[in-house]
Amino acid sequence: MRNWLVGVMSLLLFGCSDGGQQINSYQRGVYLLLDTSGTYTEELVKAKQIINYLLAYLEPGDTFVVARIDSASFSEKDIVAKVILDARPSTANKQKREFSQTVNDFVANVKSSAYTDISGGVLQAIEYLNEARVGRKHIFIFSDLKEDLPANFKRDFDFTLDGFTVRALNVTKLRSDNVDPKEYLERVADWQARVVQGGGTWGVINDLDRADALAL
Amino acid sequence: MSTIYSAFPTPPWATTLILLGIAIVLLYMARSSAHGAINSLFRALYNGLRMGSRSVALAEQRLSVRNRDVLLALGRDHAERELNREFFRINKFVERDLGGYPQVQRTIQEQITQINEDYKASAEVPPPSPEWVHAVESVAKLHVEKGNNSLTAQILEDIYKASEDQHRDTLQEYRQAMAERHTRLRQMAPYWRKLSNSIDQVGKHLQELVTRAQNVDRQMEQFQEIDRGTDKAARRLKASNSIQFCVALLFVLFGVGGAFFNFHLIALPMSEMVGAAARVGGVKVSDVAALVIIFLEITMGMFLLECLQWTRLFPIIGAMDDKVRIRIAIACGTILLVLAGVEAGLAFMRDQIAADHAALRASLAGTAIPAGEAVNTWIPQVTGMFLGFTVPLALTLIAIPLEYLINTGRNVFGMLLEYLLRLLSIGLRLLSAVSRNAGRLAIHLYDILIVLPLWLEGIWLASRRAARAANDGAELSRLDSVDSTTNFYSGTKVSKNA
Structure with a gap:
């Protein structure tokens, strides 16, 4: 009887709490990686629209991070903007406006990076979202998926992506892809293999006008 | 193989x-x-x-007997309430209309007296017999006895003149008296009309009383039939019960629709008050809070109607002292009004939040809402506030069909179970x-x-x-x-x- 009472009390206390260190299975975490290498920076205007769309879609309690992919992306310094939306809708709206403004400023002043460390960015996203203890974890990679690492950088590790959904957005075809389309297909297939082997769900979205493309 | x-x-x-x-x-x-x-x-x-x-057949028979008992008990209770209500109405009617009967009687009496007096006053007075008739007779005799002479002729001539004058005066007096009598009779007409109206009124009241008495007789007959537990009464109650159940179910569904609408009216602003991130059992705390408010309003409404004796879901409330009941009713009504006011405020806040969302989406999409083309904001605001205030009050009336649904549902489900057992x-x-x-x-x-x-x-x-x-x-x-x-x-x- 006593154990039963303790159990009920615990359930009530934890059930009514804000979560604390508990994983809130209804909260979503979105980590968007923006490729800033080479000529891909020209594509960032599209990324801005995606960010605004996601901002409109996210609800109080959700986490949203936008980070850049540069020569060494496994770093908190590459985070452009991050927000945990407040429980009050009015405050959340204010946060969304500020977030949007920050991203606009970034896109307006972005400088191209010499290398493209996508793996480091994904690892950073995994670390961040695991720490955020959100229920549903989404990583969007706004890139052509062409990784170009500086010398001595090691990125031959496996990802741990259990419970993650990874989607590559706007995977543009490079000049070399037109010469040999197999390169493009192999590039996408490699990333798919890495994500699926890590336990995640993989998807590629090139048609950003589709209504359900960015559904969380 | x-x-x-x-x-x-x-x-x-x-x-x-x-x-x-x-x-x-x-x-x-x-x-x-x-x-x-x-x-x-x-x-x-x-x-x-x-x-x-x-x-199973035995169980079905037992259930059938029990259902019949429940049905008759319910019908008896209902008939008692109907009878009580009818007697109450008759009592009110007697107090209101027939209570003034002595006054009406006095008025009629006065009117009759007045008419009687007028009637007496208008009676025809026989004209006085002319005094000169005897003189004429004497003079005539004189004329017959002593022969005609000039003196007699003179006397007769004088008498004739005098009689003519007197006749004229008498006729004038008679005409005046007749005119007075006609005036009296004309004055009697309004009294007659008043008297006629008073009697008609009394007649109508008595007719209504007779109708009500017949109604009471009919209800009493039904009550006696129910009390005797006749098959006819059971059949009638069963049919009536099923119809009442369907009607009550329909109204309760309307009420559920109203509650659903009310929920959507206050769920969004509640998220501003209690937050929209936390959840209990998968449901947002703000939604739970909105539901709690709606349930609280319905509960208050039910208690209010219970205290007013419109419903009888809780016998303990009905058994309370009248003063206590009235105090509880006032408290429930006050809380209900406060909650309705809160809902009106929430509806206003909802409009503000919705406008903020729309503005945010527009700014994120890179467009702005043209000021001139926007719908007048005060119409949805005022409508929302009005609905926020009235819907909770309307929801309180759900207690009446709910009571019918509970009372009749017991028997309807019993009947369904009976049929199921019979089929089994x-x-x-x-x-x-x-x-x-x-x-x-x-x-x-x-x-x-x-x-x-x-x-x-x-x-x-x-x-x-x-x-x-x-x-x-x-x-x-x-x-x-x-x-x-x-x-x-x-x-x-x-x-x-x-």
Whole structure:
């Protein structure tokens, strides 16, 4: 009887709490990686629209991070903007406006990076979202998926992506892809293999006008 | 299967035939036992199903009796309430309308007195007899007795003049009196009308009283029928109950729709108050809070109606002292009004939040809402606030159909259960009949499997019977020949043996 009472009390206390260190299975975490290498920076205007769309879609309690992919992306310094939306809708709206403004400023002043460390960015996203203890974890990679690492950088590790959904957005075809389309297909297939082997769900979205493309 | 065939040196078809033959022989040998087993099995099944059917039928009968009791009790209670209400109305009517009857009577009496007086005053007064008639008679006699002379003629002439004058005066007086009488009669007309109206009014009241009395008689008759528990009363109550249940269900569904609308009106602004991130059992805390407010309003409304004795869901409230009940009613009404006011505020806030969302989406999409083309904001605001205030008050009335639904639902579900039990009983009975025939069928099928040995057995038995009959015939003929000399009834004996 006593154990039963303790159990009920615990359930009530934890059930009514804000979560604390508990994983809130209804909260979503979105980590968007923006490729800033080479000529891909020209594509960032599209990324801005995606960010605004996601901002409109996210609800109080959700986490949203936008980070850049540069020569060494496994770093908190590459985070452009991050927000945990407040429980009050009015405050959340204010946060969304500020977030949007920050991203606009970034896109307006972005400088191209010499290398493209996508793996480091994904690892950073995994670390961040695991720490955020959100229920549903989404990583969007706004890139052509062409990784170009500086010398001595090691990125031959496996990802741990259990419970993650990874989607590559706007995977543009490079000049070399037109010469040999197999390169493009192999590039996408490699990333798919890495994500699926890590336990995640993989998807590629090139048609950003589709209504359900960015559904969380 | 192939391993079985491989165990025999013969070809598979021959093996199959051998095995089949062995199986048929075994089945034939076990025939009586198998028949007994099949009989026992299906008889047990049949008995069990019959017993189950009977038990269910008994349960259905008990439920039917209970349903009838509940229905009659409910009907009795309802009829009592109707009667009480009717008596209350009659009491009110008597107090209001017939309570003023002495006043009406006094008025009528006064009017009659007035009319009587007027009538007396208008009575025709006979004109006074002319005084000069006797003088004329005397003068006339004088004229007859003493002959005509000038003096007499003069006197007569004077008398004539005097009589003419007096006649004129008298006629004038008479006419004046007649005019006065007509005036009196004309004055009587309004009194007559008043009197007529007063009497009509009294007549109408009495007619209404008679109608109400007839209504009470009819209800009393129904009540007595219910009290006696007649079939007619039960049938009428059953039909009435089903209709009331359907109507109450419909209204409760309307109420649920209203509550759903109300929920959407306040769920969004509640997220501003209690936050939209936290969840309890998968449901947002703000949604739970909105539901709590709605349930609280419905509860307050139910208590209010209960205290006003419109509903009788909680007997303890009905049994309370009137003063306490009124105080609780006032408290519930106040809380309800406060909650309705809160909802009106929330509806206003909802509009603000919705506008903020729209502005945010527009800014994120890179467009702005043109100021001139936007819909007037005050219309949805005022409408929302009005609905926020009125819907909770309207939701309180859900207690009335809810009470009907609960009261009638008990009986309706009881009836449904009764029908289900009846169907189950019939189904079990059918199954029992099927099981009995299935047993017979199984025995026949068993015999079909061993038809060859049975056929052979039949032939063998027939030959044995024929042989025995032949032996018996020979024996009888021998006995006949022996007895024919001694026994007169030998022919009878032979026929008996045959």
